[in-house]
Amino acid sequence: MLTEEEKTEIMSAIRHHESGRAACVDVLKIVQRHRGWVSDEIHDIAGLLDMTTEEVDGLATFYSFIFRKPVGKHMILICDSVCCWTMGYEVMREHLTARLGIRPGETTGDGQFTLLPVSCLGLCDAAPAMIIGDEVFGNLTTEKIDAILERYAD
Amino acid sequence: MTTERPLTGSMKLNGEPLDIREYEKAGGYQAFRKALGSMTPAEIQSVVKDSGLRGRGGAGFPTGQKWSFMPAVDTVPGPRYLIANADEMEPGTFKDRVLIEGNPHQLIEGIIISAYALQVDRAYIFLRCDYRRGAMRLLRALEEAYAANYAGKNILGSGFTLDIRLHVSAGRYICGEETALLNALEGRRPVPRAKPPHPQTCGLWGRPTVINNTETFCNIPHIVDKGAAWFKGLGLTEGGTKIYTASGRVKRPGAWELPLGTPLRDLLNEHAGGMADGYSFRAVIPGGASTDFLLEEHLDVNMDFTAPQKFGSRLGTGGLIVLDDRTCPVGLVSNLIHFFSRESCGWCTPCREGLPWVAKTLQAIEDGEGRPEDIGILEGHTRLLGPGNTFCFLAPGAMEPLQSALTYFRDDFERHIREKRCPWR
Ligand SMILES: Cc1cc2nc3c(=O)[nH]c(=O)nc-3n(C[C@H](O)[C@H](O)[C@H](O)COP(=O)(O)O)c2cc1C
Ligand code: SF4
Ligand code: FES
Numbered sequence: 001m002l003t004e005e006e007k008t009e010i011m012s013a014i015r016h017h018e019s020g021r022a023a024c025v026d027v028l029k030i031v032q033r034h035r036g037w038v039s040d041e042i043h044d045i046a047g048l049l050d051m052t053t054e055e056v057d058g059l060a061t062f063y064s065f066i067f068r069k070p071v072g073k074h075m076i077l078i079c080d081s082v083c084c085w086t087m088g089y090e091v092m093r094e095h096l097t098a099r100l101g102i103r104p105g106e107t108t109g110d111g112q113f114t115l116l117p118v119s120c121l122g123l124c125d126a127a128p129a130m131i132i133g134d135e136v137f138g139n140l141t142t143e144k145i146d147a148i149l150e151r152y153a154d
Numbered sequence: 155m156t157t158e159r160p161l162t163g164s165m166k167l168n169g170e171p172l173d174i175r176e177y178e179k180a181g182g183y184q185a186f187r188k189a190l191g192s193m194t195p196a197e198i199q200s201v202v203k204d205s206g207l208r209g210r211g212g213a214g215f216p217t218g219q220k221w222s223f224m225p226a227v228d229t230v231p232g233p234r235y236l237i238a239n240a241d242e243m244e245p246g247t248f249k250d251r252v253l254i255e256g257n258p259h260q261l262i263e264g265i266i267i268s269a270y271a272l273q274v275d276r277a278y279i280f281l282r283c284d285y286r287r288g289a290m291r292l293l294r295a296l297e298e299a300y301a302a303n304y305a306g307k308n309i310l311g312s313g314f315t316l317d318i319r320l321h322v323s324a325g326r327y328i329c330g331e332e333t334a335l336l337n338a339l340e341g342r343r344p345v346p347r348a349k350p351p352h353p354q355t356c357g358l359w360g361r362p363t364v365i366n367n368t369e370t371f372c373n374i375p376h377i378v379d380k381g382a383a384w385f386k387g388l389g390l391t392e393g394g395t396k397i398y399t400a401s402g403r404v405k406r407p408g409a410w411e412l413p414l415g416t417p418l419r420d421l422l423n424e425h426a427g428g429m430a431d432g433y434s435f436r437a438v439i440p441g442g443a444s445t446d447f448l449l450e451e452h453l454d455v456n457m458d459f460t461a462p463q464k465f466g467s468r469l470g471t472g473g474l475i476v477l478d479d480r481t482c483p484v485g486l487v488s489n490l491i492h493f494f495s496r497e498s499c500g501w502c503t504p505c506r507e508g509l510p511w512v513a514k515t516l517q518a519i520e521d522g523e524g525r526p527e528d529i530g531i532l533e534g535h536t537r538l539l540g541p542g543n544t545f546c547f548l549a550p551g552a553m554e555p556l557q558s559a560l561t562y563f564r565d566d567f568e569r570h571i572r573e574k575r576c577p578w579r
Contacts, residue, residue, distance in 0.1 A: 018359070021341035025324050051341075058343050062499075063324035065283055077284075081245040082443060083401040085489045086481050119327060119493055120245035120443075121284050124401035124473070125408050134286050 002044045006034055010048055020049035024059055028066050037067040064118065072107040072114035074152055078130040081120035087127040088140075093117065095142045099149060112152070158388055160376040161369070161395060162411040165256035171291045174298040177259040183304060185379035189267045190312045193378070198271035202374065204382035206393040210249075211239055211330075211367030212442065212471050213547075214459040223354040224362050227273035235363040236269045236277040237339070238371050241323060241330035243282055244442035245493055247473035249397035250368040252409045254281075254288040257372075258295035262318065264371030266305060267378055269316045272364055277318045280335055283325055292320055327497035331546050332365040334499065345501040346546040369397055391415030392458040396469075400426040402476030403433040415461070419453040421474060433478040437562060441470020443490050444551025446558035447477070466558065482578035483563040484570055487556055488516035494552035505549035508539045512556070519567060522575040529567055533560055 002010070009030045010023075017023035027045055031038050038045075038060050046056045060066045076096065080089055093104065096115055100108050107114040123129035126138025137148060164172065164180035172180065189198055203218025227234065238261060242250045254261060265277050281289055296318060299305045307315050321339060323329050329338045333347035336358050357363025373394060377385050386393040390413040398421050399409040405427030412425070418440060422428065429435050437447045440457065446467040448455065455461050459469050477486055495509035512535050518524050536557040539549040560567065569577055 019341070022339065024341040025321075025338070029322075029324065049341075059341070062343055063326055065325040080489075081493050082475055082486060082489050083246055086402050086475075086478075086486065118325075119497060120243060120247075122242055122248040122251045122282070124246050124248055124475075125399065127401060127407070131284060136287070 002031070002041050003034070006031060007048070010045070014048065021051055021055075024049055024051065024056060025063070025066075028056075028060055028063075032066060036073070037070050070107070072111055074113050074132050076113055076115045076130060076132050077118045077121070078115065079119070079121045079123065079128065080117040081124075083120070083124035084128040089128045091142065092128050092130075092140050092145060095145055099145070159395060159411040160380075160388070161253065161260070161372050161397065162256065169255070171255060171295070172257050172259060174259060174295070174302060177257065181379070182259055182375070183263055185375035186263050186266055186304060187310075189378050190270055190309060190314060195271045195273055198267065198378060201382050202271070202377055205377045205385040206382070207370065207373055207377060207385065208392070208459055209367055210369035210373075210396070210471075212244070212444075214469065217366060217370055220354065220366070221268075221272060221364060223352060224272055224364055225355060230362055232273075232275045233359070233361050234272065234274045234276075235358045235361055236265060236272060236274040237332075237335065237358070237363065237365040238265055238277070238279045238368055239330060239332065239335065239365055240279055240281045240285070240288070240368045241327075241335065242285075242368070243325075243327040243330055243497075244444065244471055244473065245490070246401055246439065246475040247399065247442045247471040249399055249409060249472065251285055251288060252397060252399075253368055253372050254285065255291060258288075258291045259299070260372050260375065261292075261368055262295055262299050262305070264374040265318060266299075266309070266316060267374050268364070268366070268371060270314055274364070275315060275317065277316060278339060278358075279318070279320045280329070280339065281320060281322050282329075283322050289320065289322055296320065326499070327493075328499040328546075328548060331548065334546070335365065336363065345499045348545075389414035389458070391456045391461065396457070396472050398425070398457065398472045398474065400474040400476060402438075402474075403430045403478040403481070404428065404476050405430055415456040415458040417453070418448065418455050418457050418474075421457065422453065422476070426474070426476075429476075429478060433480055435476070436479050436481075436483070437477045439475040439477070439555055440472075441468050442473040443475070443493065444547075444554050445470040446554045447562055449562060467554075480578070482520070482576055483559055483566050484516065484520050485576065485578065487559045487563075488513070488520050490555050491516055491552060494548060498548060502545040502549075504539050505544045508535055509549060509552060511535070512539070512552075519570045520576055522570065522573070524567075524571040526571055528571065529560065529564075532556065536560070 013026045014023045043053050046053045128140045129138045207217045208214040328334045329344045334344040338344035353363040392414045396414045401407045410425045452465045491513045495513040498505050500506045536553040541550045
């Protein structure tokens with residue numbers, strides 16, 4: 001069940017667009033903002049957008065940053081593309097997996113972190129790079145990663 | 155040689171964006187006033203055509219010519235659309251980020267002038283979702299532009315009305331392909347559309363639509379302000395400046411606005427500062443991940459829309475990716491193909507089935523499990539996935555670095571297979 005708050009936001013997004021369908025990505029993001037991921041409310045969403053459940057799910061699963069499974073409180077998006085790979089991505093990934101005790105794609109037991117290797121983030125001049133929430137981190141070293149994780153730990 | 159930097163010259167050194175007041179003080183929105191105040195749409199189209207401006211999104215299509223395919227407003231009235239492509243997900247490419255973060259109003263002014271020239275009533279900026287800072291700055295700049303009535307209803311009393319919206323995507327490389335982008339905006343699965351019909355006649359919701367790259371739009375105010383001859387004079391070999399970028403083991407990775415046609419050697423040695431200590435140059439991918447490698451012997455090439463073709467490569471996005479002597483070329487190409495394989499939209503069979511196959515083969519060679527016949531299999535795929543066999547350019551683009559790697563780094567591929575290991579690990 002979508003909450004009243006979600007529904008209000010969704011209806012306002014639809015009004016802002018040419019059609020319900022055109023609002024779909026924005027609407028999925030609204031639900032994701034409230035829940036961290038897009039749960040099986042996808043059926044209710046489809047109803048509001050005048051789309052079929054399959055169409056909405058087709059979009060939700062197509063985009064890399066719409067999550068159809070629960071994820072951690074903090075998403076660690078680490079770039080695994082060419083410049084970051086050249087500049088030491090593999091060492092950073094190994095360090096993160098060892099520190100967090102999870103493999104790429106997994107979430108820590110306490111639900112704090114999900115580690116997700118992603119395509120080029122457009123931060124190639126600061127490779128290796130990663131994003132957590134709204135924060136961008138470049139020129140990563142293992143020491144920097146330790147300091148960043150400390151900050152997010154509490 | 156000119157040192158003019160119209161696109162980046164007024165940007166702040168501290169990395170903060172220009173607000174509307176600062177932008178106007180630096181000459182911003184002058185071209186917009188001139189365009190709406192004293193020029194007809196046809197006059198603007200003709201100065202853009204005369205300037206010889208070519209699209210900065212990777213393919214280099216002449217902008218004036220692209221615009222001329224849009225039917226006139228009296229034959230096909232609105233809705234008509236304009237889209238700024240700021241999806242920028244090509245590995246090794248971050249020029250549009252620099253332009254948006256440093257001077258969001260320049261893009262907006264370019265959009266408004268272009269929209270007036272094409273008599274369009276709604277414009278979209280299609281932005282990748284990881285550019286959060288860019289999104290915040292664009293939203294703020296759009297608010298300022300609306301508040302000044304540079305956008306919105308009856309702009310400065312001219313009778314021209316334009317709505318500009320920001321669409322923030324949710325992450326897929328294919329959305330940058332212009333027809334997939336149209337499907338994305340309509341809320342459909344973002345796979346490319348068949349062409350023809352071209353977007354100019356049948357684009358967003360079947361209406362006339364022009365799609366240009368962010369850097370392309372950023373050039374428009376300057377061309378309208380200072381004229382076609384001035385613009386042509388900016389370049390070394392072709393018109394205008396270009397935002398070149400470099401990444402990899404160079405001393406100073408970064409972005410520079412330079413005359414179009416700047417030699418590759420100058421980009422590497424002068425602007426990127428040469429190789430980092432302890433590393434030597436081996437090769438460079440000159441224009442983002444979907445361009446062919448160039449070697450030391452090619453470095454005097456002028457980085458423009460024609461010269462790199464002599465050596466089988468392209469200007470592409472102008473994003474240099476440098477390969478050093480301590481990085482495995484097989485591993486690097488394997489990484490590139492892994493990207494393209496992951497980002498394939500799955501719409502057509504050669505790309506959907508072929509790219510994972512190529513990725514698996516490359517990974518096997520890198521892991522010391524390659525067979526002698528694998529090199530021939532890879533070569534076969536560069537033809538199977540080459541131009542003409544797939545629905546869009548993603549797969550042919552992926553084959554460009556692979557085919558040149560198989561030529562230039564043949565020994566490295568063979569050594570991996572012979573020694574059953576990666577010599578760099
Ligand atoms: C797979 C793929 C991804 C693309 N991504 C982008 C992109 O992120 N930004 C862009 O401007 N053009 C991109 N393009 C090129 C666009 O299709 C289109 O040619 C371009 O936006 C036109 O702008 P221009 O004429 O100003 O260069 C991509 C093309 C392909 C095949
Ligand atoms: S070439 Fe690849 S990305 Fe392009 S339409 Fe075919 S499957 Fe999709
Ligand atoms: S390759 Fe990692 S940010 Fe571009």
